[in-house]
Amino acid sequence: MEAKEDESDSSFTSVTSLTLKGPKNIPQQYVLPSFQRSNHSLLNHISTEFPIIDLSMLNHPAHMPKLINEVGAAYKKLGFFQVSIRMHLQHWSRWNKLSTTIFDKEGVTFTNKYSRGNLCPALLSGKNFVINMSCSPNQTHAQVINHGIPSWVIKDAMDSAEEFFRLPSDKKMCFASTDVHAPVRFGTSMNHVIDKVLFWRDFIKHYANPISEWIHLWPSDPPSYREKMGSYAKAVNTLQKQLMEVIMESLGLNADYLHDDIEEGSQVMAVNCYPACPEPDLALGMPPHTDYGTLTILNQSQQGLQIMDQDKKWHVVPFVQGALIVQLGDQFEVLSNGRYKSIRHRAILDTHKQRLSIASIHSMPMEKKVGPAPELIDEQHPIAYKEGSFSGFLDHISVKSVSEDTYLDALKIHEA
Ligand SMILES: O=C(O)CCC(=O)C(=O)O
Numbered sequence: 537m538e539a540k541e542d543e544s545d546s547s548f549t550s551v552t553s554l555t556l557k558g559p560k561n562i563p564q565q566y567v568l569p570s571f572q573r574s575n576h577s578l579l580n581h582i583s584t585e586f587p588i589i590d591l592s593m594l595n596h597p598a599h600m601p602k603l604i605n606e607v608g609a610a611y612k613k614l615g616f617f618q619v620s621i622r623m624h625l626q627h628w629s630r631w632n633k634l635s636t637t638i639f640d641k642e643g644v645t646f647t648n649k650y651s652r653g654n655l656c657p658a659l660l661s662g663k664n665f666v667i668n669m670s671c672s673p674n675q676t677h678a679q680v681i682n683h684g685i686p687s688w689v690i691k692d693a694m695d696s697a698e699e700f701f702r703l704p705s706d707k708k709m710c711f712a713s714t715d716v717h718a719p720v721r722f723g724t725s726m727n728h729v730i731d732k733v734l735f736w737r738d739f740i741k742h743y744a745n746p747i748s749e750w751i752h753l754w755p756s757d758p759p760s761y762r763e764k765m766g767s768y769a770k771a772v773n774t775l776q777k778q779l780m781e782v783i784m785e786s787l788g789l790n791a792d793y794l795h796d797d798i799e800e801g802s803q804v805m806a807v808n809c810y811p812a813c814p815e816p817d818l819a820l821g822m823p824p825h826t827d828y829g830t831l832t833i834l835n836q837s838q839q840g841l842q843i844m845d846q847d848k849k850w851h852v853v854p855f856v857q858g859a860l861i862v863q864l865g866d867q868f869e870v871l872s873n874g875r876y877k878s879i880r881h882r883a884i885l886d887t888h889k890q891r892l893s894i895a896s897i898h899s900m901p902m903e904k905k906v907g908p909a910p911e912l913i914d915e916q917h918p919i920a921y922k923e924g925s926f927s928g929f930l931d932h933i934s935v936k937s938v939s940e941d942t943y944l945d946a947l948k949i950h951e952a
């Protein structure tokens with residue numbers, strides 16, 4: 537490996553620096569044992585139906601039961617869905633052939649506003665975003681409705697992430713920290729101090745809710761970072777709160793269950809950069825893991841996220857311009873007493889292109905102890921988890937790698 541970038545405890549060589557000279561091979565520290573590699577050759581065999589939820593149903597009280605059922609079914613099946621699209625294609629492989637254009641269609645108004653939720657500002661102002669998708673070669677055409685976050689907000693956030701990772705090393709290293717509780721943290725791999733094999737990933741993580749408490753700590757370089765990432769963080773948090781209401785209802789709980797905790801909940805933005813990798817079959821961007829927290833809302837710049845199904849098979853999540861991926865985390869598995877399972881996922885690498893992702897990881901407030909909802913404990917479903925907290929999770933990962941001896945395993949009383 538190249539020389540470290542400074543001599544303090546938090547020093548490391550970022551993957552971005554490592555790849556500046558265009559190496560032909562990856563350093564040995566990144567080479568995974570063969571059983572942990574991604575096996576790219578399997579990627580073409582994708583045939584599972586991919587749950588897509590149309591959030592415009594939030595606007596129509598009559599459609600709410602359907603939305604609640606769809607969300608419930610998606611989470612029971614996979615712990616995962618993608619929002620924004622009103623189209624169900626049978627096979628993921630066909631998604632790869634989609635070409636997408638997005639345009640802002642002002643004046644699409646929904647007069648029957650969903651009475652209980654606070655709709656996203658874009659929806660409330662009557663603006664909506666229509667995505668026209670055509671599926672070549674047959675040019676199958678469908679019109680789909682977005683989740684309410686304007687496409688430029690999503691793009692601006694991605695652009696500011698890209699600019700940040702392009703900065704000279706010293707501008708990023710000033711945020712380097714080995715303290716997993718630090719409110720802003722630049723790092724590499726998962727936890728480079730304890731990882732046995734390194735992962736091909738650099739990241740900056742920062743807290744985001746309430747935004748006024750944290751934003752002044754975020755990078756001020758690039759100059760638009762705070763504004764662009766801040767707008768995205770706020771919009772995603774609003775979306776998260778709407779989704780939580782729907783998911784609570786899908787569990788048979790009140791839509792406003794734990795409302796105040798959700799309002800004051802923690803939001804960690806994990807902004808990830810996976811530089812192009814000369815030997816993507818030997819390494820991973822992120823190892824298989826589940827996110828702690830209730831929901832993660834993820835925005836990817838290109839394909840590279842994989843999720844594991846119940847048969848332990850990996851599936852690539854197709855890239856859909858402007859779509860957001862919603863993943864269920866461990867805290868929701870605990871809260872639901874195992875009715876819903878958190879989704880196992882990992883990030884694979886590309887030989888030619890750098891990939892970026894922005895994961896907004898939401899959870900109940902940092903110190904809040906979360907156990908199974910009493911309403912979801914009965915004779916058929918005895919209590920299956922002990923209480924845990926986000927802070928407890930952070931303590932756990934400061935000494936244990938996220939892919940082994942997980943915090944969730946430590947909370948399990950028995951298999952739900
Ligand atoms: O980059 C991705 O697609 C995955 C990111 C992720 O899993 C995380 O930040 O926890």
Ligand SMILES: [Fe+2]
Pocket residue numbers: 825826827881895
């Ligand atoms: Fe994750």
